[in-house]
Amino acid sequence: MQERNTLGHVIKFVKESTGLAITFAYLILIISSMAYLGIFYGRFNVDILKLVALEDILVTPIRRPDIIVAIVAITIAVSINDALARYNARLSQGYVGKKKPWYIRFYERVFFFFPATAQGHYRLTVASFFGFLCFYIAFFAYAEAEDVLEGNGYEVFLTLSEKADSRSVILLGTTSLYVIVYDSQSGQVRVHQMESVASITPAENS
Structure with missing residues (x-):
């Protein structure tokens, strides 16, 4: 059941291609941070891209460390999802050709949904990762802007x-x-x- 181990594959990729992995991770941080700022300043009708220089873009992950925390939290959630997917696969294998008990069927249908194949699992994991990241960026950037519009802020x-x-x-x-x-x-x-x-x-x- 190790095939449903997204984090394990990521760690393996980092070990084998460290430079490429760091570049890719830094690019995700920059894009995420700039997207956050774009939504935040957009609420005030300010085009932040016209006001930043290259050096500003490069340090946005440092100036928005909450993005890093969000990515770490989502990564932990992905690891938990991998563990649950492997557990679900073990349950399914244990009842191949047999009728599953009602509580197993209830567990699978109500609480969890996992793709039947490892490839489907990875696709869902990647989509979920970026989906939750986009949700975080949009929700909290908009909420922060609304807070400022209400007179709160630095x-x-x-x-x-x-x-x-x-x-x-x-x-x-x-x-x-x-x-x-x-x-x-x-x-x-x-x-x-x-x-x-x-x-x-x-x-x-x-």
């Missing part, structure tokens, strides 16, 4: 070089070239060039 005092006074805004994020803030009073998003910002200090209630 509040800071922003001082621009050409103005002496500072104003309270919610910091949406920064890139190597821009500072992106949300004014909860006016409901407007402002994008400032980095060189035009004199200081950014946390508000006391942040």
Whole structure:
């Protein structure tokens, strides 16, 4: 029943092609992080791709470590699913040509669905992995944006070089070239060039 061992095959691939595996994993992290930011800033009608440089894209997995945690959690779920699939296959093999007890049939039909072949299992596993990852990105990026629109978020005092006074805004994020803030009073998003910002200090209630 080791054939239904997705994580085992992944580990084997990492050992045999370490460089390719690292590149592929890093690419998934970058795409996932940028997708998260795209949905988040899109809620404010900001095209984040126009505001980021290459170095910003490369460090997005570090700036969004929750994506890494989500992928690890999904990987653990995949491992549990593999174990359950192997257990289900053992149950099925034990009753080949025999009538299964009612509780086995109930278990198989109600609680779990597993493809009959290993190939089908791998396809379902890969689809589930990316499906849950996409759900996480879309759900939490949208929820975070909605939270900011309700006036919650990382509040800071922003001082621009050409103005002496500072104003309270919610910091949406920064890139190597821009500072992106949300004014909860006016409901407007402002994008400032980095060189035009004199200081950014946390508000006391942040």
